[in-house]
Amino acid sequence: MNINWNEIHELATVAMTRSYSPYSHFPVGVAALVDDGRYISGCNVENASYGLGLCAECGLVSELARTGGGRLIAVVCVDADGNFLAPCGRCRQLLFEHGGAEMLLMTADGPEKMSDMLPWAFGPENLK
């Protein structure tokens, strides 16, 4: 499948502008291409009870399920300047669940496989 990285990057940057991050002042946006060709996105949504804040990737996987499921093919996560952001450890696990080892994540060094971003991952296969 052809991956339009510019389109995904643009959607992630738009999503970032919707961030609710009054506590950290660190808006994050993320967008993805799904295996049926559709695009989805998400932003971080914080909470007065700080530890309950939702990372942008939480919104992304919720949107994935809500709009019909499928597998993540390519993901871009950005900061307030639109620069590529490396997802936190927890969110790498979220992305791995829905994209698997072959999913591509854009980094400053170019696209990287999820298997390189989260080596020796624990995933659905381990529960069989």
Ligand code: THU
């Ligand atoms: N954040 C994300 O949304 N995704 C990440 O992968 C890294 C961190 C958010 C959480 C919090 O709202 C803010 O960035 C600062 O940590």
